[in-house]
Amino acid sequence: MSRARLLLLQILVAVALIGAWHVVSNYPVVGDVKNIRFFFSTPGDVALRVWKFFYTGVIWKHLWITLEETLLAFVIGAGSGVAIGFWFARQPLVAAVFDPYVKMANALPRVVLAPIFMLWFGLGIWSKVALGVTLVFFIVFFNVYQGVKEVSPVVLANARMLGMNERQLLRHVYWPSALSWMFSSLHTSVGFALVGAVVGEYLGAASGLGYLIHEAEGTFDVTGVFAGMVVLSAFVLVVDYAVTLIEGRLMKWRPARAD
Amino acid sequence: MASDPDPDAAPAIALEGVSVAFGAGASAYTAVADVDLAVAPGEFVAIVGPTGCGKSTLLNVVAGLLAPARGVARFRGRPVAGITIEAGYLFQQDALMPWKTALANIAVALEVAGASRAEADRQGRAWLARVGLARFADRYPHQLSGGQKKRVALAQMLVRDPAVLLMDEPFGPLDAQTRGLMGDLLLSLWSADRKAVLFVTHDLEEAIALADRVVVMSAGPASRIVAEHRIDLPRPRATADIRLEPRFHALQRAIWADLKAEVMKAYGDQFGEVAP
Numbered sequence: 001m002s003r004a005r006l007l008l009l010q011i012l013v014a015v016a017l018i019g020a021w022h023v024v025s026n027y028p029v030v031g032d033v034k035n036i037r038f039f040f041s042t043p044g045d046v047a048l049r050v051w052k053f054f055y056t057g058v059i060w061k062h063l064w065i066t067l068e069e070t071l072l073a074f075v076i077g078a079g080s081g082v083a084i085g086f087w088f089a090r091q092p093l094v095a096a097v098f099d100p101y102v103k104m105a106n107a108l109p110r111v112v113l114a115p116i117f118m119l120w121f122g123l124g125i126w127s128k129v130a131l132g133v134t135l136v137f138f139i140v141f142f143n144v145y146q147g148v149k150e151v152s153p154v155v156l157a158n159a160r161m162l163g164m165n166e167r168q169l170l171r172h173v174y175w176p177s178a179l180s181w182m183f184s185s186l187h188t189s190v191g192f193a194l195v196g197a198v199v200g201e202y203l204g205a206a207s208g209l210g211y212l213i214h215e216a217e218g219t220f221d222v223t224g225v226f227a228g229m230v231v232l233s234a235f236v237l238v239v240d241y242a243v244t245l246i247e248g249r250l251m252k253w254r255p256a257r258a259d
Numbered sequence: 260m261a262s263d264p265d266p267d268a269a270p271a272i273a274l275e276g277v278s279v280a281f282g283a284g285a286s287a288y289t290a291v292a293d294v295d296l297a298v299a300p301g302e303f304v305a306i307v308g309p310t311g312c313g314k315s316t317l318l319n320v321v322a323g324l325l326a327p328a329r330g331v332a333r334f335r336g337r338p339v340a341g342i343t344i345e346a347g348y349l350f351q352q353d354a355l356m357p358w359k360t361a362l363a364n365i366a367v368a369l370e371v372a373g374a375s376r377a378e379a380d381r382q383g384r385a386w387l388a389r390v391g392l393a394r395f396a397d398r399y400p401h402q403l404s405g406g407q408k409k410r411v412a413l414a415q416m417l418v419r420d421p422a423v424l425l426m427d428e429p430f431g432p433l434d435a436q437t438r439g440l441m442g443d444l445l446l447s448l449w450s451a452d453r454k455a456v457l458f459v460t461h462d463l464e465e466a467i468a469l470a471d472r473v474v475v476m477s478a479g480p481a482s483r484i485v486a487e488h489r490i491d492l493p494r495p496r497a498t499a500d501i502r503l504e505p506r507f508h509a510l511q512r513a514i515w516a517d518l519k520a521e522v523m524k525a526y527g528d529q530f531g532e533v534a535p
Contacts, residue, residue, distance in 0.1 A: 157324055158354035158412075162368045162419065163344040172367055176358040253358045253399040 018043045041223040049227035059231060065208040069125050069197035070239070073132025074190055078182060080133070081140025086178055088141075089148035106138045110196070114203045123204055132196025139189045140182050147181030148174050183250050190243050194236060209235065269336030271423045271455030272298040272321055277330035278481075279316050290316045292481035293330070296474065298423075301453040305466035307518060308476030309525035314459040315351075318425045321457065322348050335422060347421030349412055349429040355400045361411045362387060362396040368419050386414035390444065406437040410444070417448060424449075424456045430465070438462075442469055442498040450495060463518060467510050468498040475517045478525035486517035 024030055025042040053059035088095040114131055121127040151173060159173050182189075201210025209232045216224025274296045280289045290313035298304045306314045319325035320332045323343040332339040334346065355364045366383035370376065387393050390410040400408055409429065416424065430438040442465060449456065460466050466473045467490055475486040490510060492501060501507055 152354075154350050154352045154354045155356060158348065158350055159356070160324070160342050161322060161344065161346070161348040162371060162415070163342075164371050168371045172356065172359075172371070176356070180358060253360075253401070255401040 037222075038220075039222060041226050045223045046226045046230060049223050050230055053227060053231060059212075062207055062209050062212050063231070063235060065125065066194070066197050066201065066210070066235070067239075069128040069132060069200070069208065070190070070193045072125070072129045073196050074136055074193040076129065077133040077136025077193065078140045078189060081137045082144050082178060082182055084137075085141045085144030086148055086174070089145050089178075090174075095145070102138075102141075106142075110134050111199060111203075114200060117200070118204050123206060128197045128200030128205065128208070131200040132193040135192040135196045136189045139185050139192060143181040143185045144178045147178045151177045180251065180254070183247060186243050186247055187240065190239060191236070194239065198232065266335035266337070266422075267300060269333070270297040271300050271302070271335055272296070272457055273331075273333040273336075274317065274320070275331045275333070277317070277320060277327045277332055279313065279320060279325060280328040289328075289481040290479060291476075292483055294484055296484060298455045298457055300455055303449065303456040303458065303469060303471045304474060305458045305460060305470035305472070306474045306476060307460060307463055307466045307514070308482065309478045309518075309522045310461060311525065312476045312479045312482040312521070314461075314476060315427045318348070318427050318457060318459055321423075322346055322425055345422045347416035347419065347424045349409075349416050349424070349426040351428040351431050353400065353408060353412075355408060355412055355415070357400050360397050360399055361392060361403065361407075364400070364411055365415045365418050368415050372419065382418055383414075386418045387411075389448065390414045405433050406441065409433065409441055413441075413445065413448070422454065424454055424458075426456065426458045428460050429458075431460070431462075438465065439498050445469070446494075446496060446498070463511060463514060464502060465498075467492070467507060467514070468496060468501055473510075473514055475514060475521070478521045485521065486514070488514050488517075 021040065022043045025036050025040055026033065030036070088098070110131060113134060114127070117127040117130045121130055156169070156173060159169055164172060197208065198210035201208035202214045203210075205211040205214075209228060213225055213228035213232070216222075216228060274294050277294045278289060278292045280287050282288055294317060296304075296317070306317065308314050316325065320327050321334065321339065321343060323339045323341050334343050355361075356367070359367060362380065362383050365386055366376075366379035369379035369382060374382075384393070384396060387396055390413055392407060392410055392414075395403065395407065395411075398407075400411070403411065412429075430441045433441060446469060456470075458466070458469060463473075470490055473488045473490060474484055475488075476482045477485045488510065492504065492506060492510075
């Protein structure tokens with residue numbers, strides 16, 4: 001299928017959905033328009049609100065805060081995930097001792113940690129960063145641990161035969177292998193960093209996209225909730241696209257994925 | 260034992276009563292038993308034998324990747340202890356680092372030995388040209404064909420100028436034509452400075468076409484050396500043409516007579532005796 005045709009079909013889906021929404025919220029086809037507007041708002045109002053967000057500039061502060069929290073959560077979570085994943089993989093005893101605790105910590109639904117983090121780090125950005133870190137850390141940790149463990153034994157034996165000592169093996173074999181596994185989980189971990197930030201904001205904050213949505217919800221301002229969701233979705237798409245670009249640069253030694 | 264023997268006078272490789280076992284206790288499995296084998300400096304020795312006879316095990320003992328249960332492996336006179344980094348090893352499987360380009364894979368072999376980046380790059384490029392891949396320096400392994408990857412691996416092994424070459428069915432995964440071309444390439448590179456080679460293969464024709472001496476191993480477990488044949492075909496050889504020589508066929512018939520019994524034994528063990 002050609003690119004243009006695919007794009008056309010994709011746009012068609014959006015038009016159909018928004019069209020249906022518009023009709024239902026403006027004409028009494030399925031019920032009282034007022035009632036439906038209270039629960040679903042209208043596409044026109046939502047678009048107007050989004051435009052207002054950017055026109056007045058109120059959105060930039062919230063976007064910036066959310067982006068900052070996401071990046072910090074990703075950097076800290078990924079950094080510690082790589083370091084500890086690497087350490088565990090190279091020290092089987094340490095890994096064996098900590099194994100039940102790692103599993104336990106990972107099994108914990110992260111949302112229950114939010115109140116604790118609020119208490120510890122306050123209502124500023126750091127409680128949201130902490131929540132994101134707990135999500136990102138485990139994804140990167142498990143990937144790197146696996147990556148270092150599963151370095152091809154032939155590549156390793158060959159590197160040894162080339163005269164590499166332990167330090168050189170780390171640099172030329174283990175480290176690139178671990179990083180490649182980290183990058184292969186880049187989309188997931190950046191996504192989770194964002195989830196941590198938004199959920200944290202939702203539960204208690206004074207700024208950020210999650211806060212914006214929560215605030216609108218608190219005043220039964222459905223238009224505000226939907227407008228916040230639109231901005232959040234667009235933001236996710238932009239971040240995901242940036243990750244794809246970075247991934248393409250860093251992973252060019254990898255065969256193209258089949259999908 | 261005298262202190263350090265002269266490494267150039269001693270056999271390049273000497274196995275003395277080497278046995279290798281895997282596992283312990285009742286489940287122990289003896290792969291090779293009491294193998295004596297010496298490879299002279301400059302000699303090209305091929306080991307043939309049925310699958311699973313422990314041919315590769317012997318290479319790994321010489322390389323220091325595996326410790327023998329009994330016996331001694333000597334490398335240029337000295338007992339093998341730890342990895343034998345003066346030896347070059349060409350693996351059957353892909354052993355290139357997938358995250359490095361063809362050039363970087365070769366250059367890193369020199370860099371880890373302390374060469375400067377510029378010098379390593381220069382020699383790496385020279386070796387890429389020698390294996391016919393000058394235009395492929397910036398390709399990653401996944402962008403190369405099986406034969407091209409083997410050429411890079413060959414250059415990676417040779418760029419360090421190892422004293423002895425160990426090869427474990429290196430051309431096994433390649434198609435027949437590529438395998439012939441790789442054999443010719445190997446012979447032309449080898450004839451430049453005639454290093455001792457221990458070459459493991461299951462392909463008898465390949466062994467005869469390349470080697471000075473062919474060693475036949477018995478079926479496992481506890482495989483031994485059952486026969487040795489000197490290959491008196493003239494050099495330089497072209498592997499495709501030499502297969503047509505009458506002398507080649509005579510050698511093939513003689514060695515196959517020894518090898519056949521072992522192959523049948525291995526076959527019987529794998530598939531069970533067939534009742535009449």
